[in-house]
Amino acid sequence: MRNRVILLAFRGDLDIDEDLLARHVRPTHSERALIKSISDGTYWGRHPKVPRDVRDAVTAGLPDLAPADGGDELKPWFTLRDALAGYVDTSEPLPPVPDSRLDRKQHDDMPVDHVGWPDARIYPGHTPNVLDRPAKTVKAGVHGVPGGESVLLTDETIGSKRAKTLRYKHRYMTVREAARVMTFPDSWRLCGPRGEKMRQLGNAVPVRLGEVFANAVARVLDEVESRS
Incomplete structure (x- = not known):
């Protein structure tokens, strides 16, 4: 859900076809x-x-739904649930992280960096991710892992509907889940402790977004070369 401005600049003597460029970066x-x-x-x-x-x-x-305005x-x-299920890039679904695994440990039967973290909190100004919307921005942070931006609501409920205490459980997202949000392949390895890995992800451009712009630039330059 981050708004981004991406600037593409070309040498003025290349006579870039701007219409061709626009066709390759249109909304999808x-x-x-x-x-x-x-x-x-x-x-x-x-x-x-x-x-x-x-x-x-x-x-x-x-x-x-507003009156039809395109789209x-x-x-x-794509939603957070799509990313965790592997729907975005046809990867395998990430296994659930049970309460017993919120222990900062890399378990042998879990994907690399799919490590549960304890003590997730929800408080004003730090609302969590919900599974059926796009993920919130993965922030780099300046004081370690940020608040609600790294927390998600699960499908599991606790409390009582009769007592009006029913709510969804929440936990911190794992580094691998945040990497899925940023469309990094599961084979990508991040370095350092958890906070450093989250910082790297927060400072990155989503891989598939970068790919769209890189391909657009390549096609425009190929067209220029074909005319030369």
């Missing part, structure tokens, strides 16, 4: 398409194991 996904896919059930077809009560709560909380022809925004 939209919020409107995501809302429609959740509402009509297409989204849940990708996530058949999500509990019915969670689906119903997410669907009931959808904003009303219907685009793909749905």
Whole structure:
């Protein structure tokens, strides 16, 4: 959900085809398409194991669709749940992190950097990620791992509906989950302690976003070369 400005600059004597450049960096996904896919059930077809009560709560909380203003022809925004399930780049789903594994340890049966971290908190100004929306910005932070930006709500509930204490459990995202959000492949290895790894991710441009602009530049320069 980070707004970015990306500047592409070329030598003035290259006679760049700006229309060709624009065609390769046009929008591909939209919020409107995501809302429609959740509402009509297409989204849940990708996530058949999500509990019915969670689906119903997410669907009931959808904003009303504004009058058509474009975006219907685009793909749905990817959500945090999509990233963790491997839907974004057809990787394997990340296994759940149970309460017993919020222990700062790399377990042999877990992917590298998929390490649970204890003591996650939610407080004003630090609202958590929800699974069925795009992830919040992965921040580099200046005092270690930031607050709610690194916390997610799970599908598991605690408390009582009768006592009005029912809520979803929350925990810190693992480094591997944050890397999934930034579209780094699972084979990518980050260095240093957890805070340093999160800083690296927060300072990065999402890999697939960078790829779009790099490919656009390459195609425009190829077109210039073909005319020379």
